[in-house]
Amino acid sequence: MKKLYTIFSTSICVLLLWSCAEETDSAIGKEKFTSIFDVRDFNISYTPLDIVQTSDGGYVVLSARPLEESNFSYSGIHLLKADENGNYVSDITLGDSLVHAVSSLTLDGEKLHFICMNSQSTGARIVSFDASLGNITAKMVEGLTYPSAANYIPESKAFALLGYNSEDKQTQITVANLSGQLIKPLKTFITGLGGGEIIIDKIMIEHFLHTGRQYPFSVGKVKGQDIYYFNAFVNYNFSMGLTNLSEDDEGTFMFGENDDVGFSAVTSLGNASYAIARFDHTDTYLDPNASLSPGAIDPTEIGYNPYPELTPHATIKILPTEISEKKIIVFGSSTKSKQIGLYFYDQTTRAFHTSRYLGFSNPYEFSSMTRTADGGLAICGVTYLAGRFPRICIFKLSEEDVKENVVIE
Amino acid sequence: MKKHYLYVLLCLFATLQLSAQSSLSKKKRQPSAYNKQNKENDQFLQKQFWLGLKAGTNLSSVTIENRYAIFSPIDGFETPKKYDRYKGLGTQIALELSFSFKGFSISFQPTYQHALFSYSKEYFWGGTEEGALSLEMTYDHKHKVDHLLFPLLVKYEVAGNKLRPYLQAGFYQGLRVSANKDITIRGVDHASGGDNEFEKESIAIDATNLFAKNHWGLIGGAGVYYNQGNVRLNLDIQYRHGMSSIISNKNRYENDMLVGAGEVMDDLSLQSVSVSLGCLFPMRFLGTGFKSSDRKK
Numbered sequence: 001m002k003k004l005y006t007i008f009s010t011s012i013c014v015l016l017l018w019s020c021a022e023e024t025d026s027a028i029g030k031e032k033f034t035s036i037f038d039v040r041d042f043n044i045s046y047t048p049l050d051i052v053q054t055s056d057g058g059y060v061v062l063s064a065r066p067l068e069e070s071n072f073s074y075s076g077i078h079l080l081k082a083d084e085n086g087n088y089v090s091d092i093t094l095g096d097s098l099v100h101a102v103s104s105l106t107l108d109g110e111k112l113h114f115i116c117m118n119s120q121s122t123g124a125r126i127v128s129f130d131a132s133l134g135n136i137t138a139k140m141v142e143g144l145t146y147p148s149a150a151n152y153i154p155e156s157k158a159f160a161l162l163g164y165n166s167e168d169k170q171t172q173i174t175v176a177n178l179s180g181q182l183i184k185p186l187k188t189f190i191t192g193l194g195g196g197e198i199i200i201d202k203i204m205i206e207h208f209l210h211t212g213r214q215y216p217f218s219v220g221k222v223k224g225q226d227i228y229y230f231n232a233f234v235n236y237n238f239s240m241g242l243t244n245l246s247e248d249d250e251g252t253f254m255f256g257e258n259d260d261v262g263f264s265a266v267t268s269l270g271n272a273s274y275a276i277a278r279f280d281h282t283d284t285y286l287d288p289n290a291s292l293s294p295g296a297i298d299p300t301e302i303g304y305n306p307y308p309e310l311t312p313h314a315t316i317k318i319l320p321t322e323i324s325e326k327k328i329i330v331f332g333s334s335t336k337s338k339q340i341g342l343y344f345y346d347q348t349t350r351a352f353h354t355s356r357y358l359g360f361s362n363p364y365e366f367s368s369m370t371r372t373a374d375g376g377l378a379i380c381g382v383t384y385l386a387g388r389f390p391r392i393c394i395f396k397l398s399e400e401d402v403k404e405n406v407v408i409e
Numbered sequence: 410m411k412k413h414y415l416y417v418l419l420c421l422f423a424t425l426q427l428s429a430q431s432s433l434s435k436k437k438r439q440p441s442a443y444n445k446q447n448k449e450n451d452q453f454l455q456k457q458f459w460l461g462l463k464a465g466t467n468l469s470s471v472t473i474e475n476r477y478a479i480f481s482p483i484d485g486f487e488t489p490k491k492y493d494r495y496k497g498l499g500t501q502i503a504l505e506l507s508f509s510f511k512g513f514s515i516s517f518q519p520t521y522q523h524a525l526f527s528y529s530k531e532y533f534w535g536g537t538e539e540g541a542l543s544l545e546m547t548y549d550h551k552h553k554v555d556h557l558l559f560p561l562l563v564k565y566e567v568a569g570n571k572l573r574p575y576l577q578a579g580f581y582q583g584l585r586v587s588a589n590k591d592i593t594i595r596g597v598d599h600a601s602g603g604d605n606e607f608e609k610e611s612i613a614i615d616a617t618n619l620f621a622k623n624h625w626g627l628i629g630g631a632g633v634y635y636n637q638g639n640v641r642l643n644l645d646i647q648y649r650h651g652m653s654s655i656i657s658n659k660n661r662y663e664n665d666m667l668v669g670a671g672e673v674m675d676d677l678s679l680q681s682v683s684v685s686l687g688c689l690f691p692m693r694f695l696g697t698g699f700k701s702s703d704r705k706k
Contacts, residue, residue: 029477029661034479034673035479036479037483038483039484040482040484042534042535042536042544088482361670361671362670385532386532386544386546388544
């Protein structure tokens with residue numbers, strides 16, 4: 001009988017002590033979430049270009065979307081604001097006069113800025129607005145037309161800019177402050193006159209109209225030096241060049257082969273070190289820390305990690321960051337299996353840490369990514385709902401998730 | 410996993426039965442212990458341990474505590490999930506250990522519960538003008554979730570002798586064992602030159618981590634004992650009302666396949682109505698001459 005009393009009373013005590021539910025933590029919704037911004041309109045589509053986290057913890061996504069009546073009918077500009085949990089807050093489609101935004105969304109203080117084009121003059125514009133998508137202003141950038149890439153230089157509070165002169169068939173590079181004034185001379189290089197092996201002007205215009213292949217133009221400032229790198233057409237070849245933007249500088253180049261071989265993404269790590277992604281016809285190569293000396297190296301010899309799983313010519317972004325006190329290079333792109341792929345490399349040793357794939361069931365494509373204030377990672381892309389409706393999506397990974405992708409020895 | 414817990418329950422039951430039979434053997438070796446038969450008969454029903462097993466079926470429903478969604482509508486149109494109420498038939502098996510005293514009893518009933526619940530979500534894409542291209546899709550979500558419940562109940566036997574109805578109330582602690590989720594996608598495509606009805610291959614995932622490791626709830630119910638010889642046959646009806654979410658807050662977005670399909674679980678509490686049939690055995694004064702229905706009124 002004693003045994004029964006013991007079993008019975010012990011069971012009850014254990015039950016009473018143990019009776020609690022799993023704790024809920026409201027912060028988890030901010031640390032990790034996935035959002036898809038849907039619209040019931042059958043015909044609308046969005047192509048996200050960039051994402052930033054705002055000071056209120058929310059997110060702003062810059063996208064391209066079709067315009068009903070415009071010469072640039074596929075190049076309209078859409079801005080979306082989401083809160084810190086990824087819920088829709090507001091959105092705005094800019095008018096017909098501003099088109100073809102380039103992936104350059106930047107937060108500077110309380111203001112956000114990006115570069116786009118005036119549809120009438122084809123001149124570059126710096127668009128500024130606040131985190132609630134209000135107070136939108138557009139300032140003209142002197143002399144730069146058909147903006148194709150931009151990169152913010154925080155120390156100068158200015159954008160390094162890449163453009164195209166359609167009349168003279170020239171690639172343009174300059175630096176402009178947030179008021180649109182050039183703080184460096186406008187430097188030009190010949191893209192190729194008339195029709196060479198490839199017709200530069202045709203493919204450039206199709207790029208701006210969003211009716212043809214989207215080329216991975218890029219531009220930026222070499223860390224610690226007054227030199228600028230750019231990735232653009234020079235002498236019929238999609239090439240990487242370096243220039244100090246002075247009038248007499250002829251530039252040094254790592255020439256590609258027409259539009260078959262070249263760089264998909266370039267980020268300066270300081271001196272001659274770059275994190276690069278390179279394409280060779282339909283092959284893609286990643287290198288987290290390549291030593292480049294334009295003019296001295298054949299571009300086909302760099303980029304030691306082939307990635308046959310990546311979609312040829314898909315958008316690739318490079319994010320140099322620090323995870324678990326290690327310098328890490330994160331590559332983001334789209335896979336042939338219609339997922340977003342993230343690849344984590346050690347910047348110092350070039351060692352591959354791990355890969356992370358996002359998106360199942362529906363097709364997903366990568367657009368951009370940014371580190372968040374809580375140590376996480378926000379990735380924006382496009383998903384095709386029901387396999388056909390392109391919609392903006394955000395994946396927010398927690399700091400814990402991000403750290404899991406870096407091997408600690 | 411399911412089998413593992415069943416073995417534990419059965420082993421515990423067998424151990425207690427052996428313990429009881431051992432006590433009985435000792436009593437048989439001392440027949441003088443039965444001399445005061447009437448007095449002990451009273452004691453039998455005044456103060457008694459009962460051990461038994463019961464099993465049956467349940468119908469479950471869920472209540473939304475907090476809504477979560479992957480889809481965030483830009484145009485403000487959102488169709489909420491439609492939850493089915495008490496639709497899928499589940500099962501349960503329980504071990505019952507009760508201590509009764511003057512019509513009241515306190516009962517501990519470790520239960521293995523297999524519950525089913527489901528919901529659907531509709532999507533629509535189309536134009537505003539008449540005859541515009543459109544696509545309708547419905548995602549049907551079916552869940553099978555197994556919990557090990559540890560209910561603690563107080564019972565009151567209302568009246569009767571051979572047939573003894575009772576009321577019961579208490580609470581339980583639930584421990585997640587396993588869970589599965591099936592998603593079936595069907596729709597009508599009005600954009601392909603006709604009305605094309607289609608159904609995609611269903612998605613089946615192990616959803617165990619999406620459910621909270623533990624939860625708790627309250628129990629109310631009624632039942633009836635039928636005293637047959639030394640044993641009690643039992644028809645038991647319980648309503649279990651979850652007081653905390655059965656969904657894991659931490660792992661809500663952890664299943665990439667589910668998130669990729671645009672699905673995330675709401676915070677849900679589980680309600681179940683169960684009907685069980687069982688049998689209880691007395692643990693004291695078990696003898697051939699005694700009938701549990703012999704109690705003097």
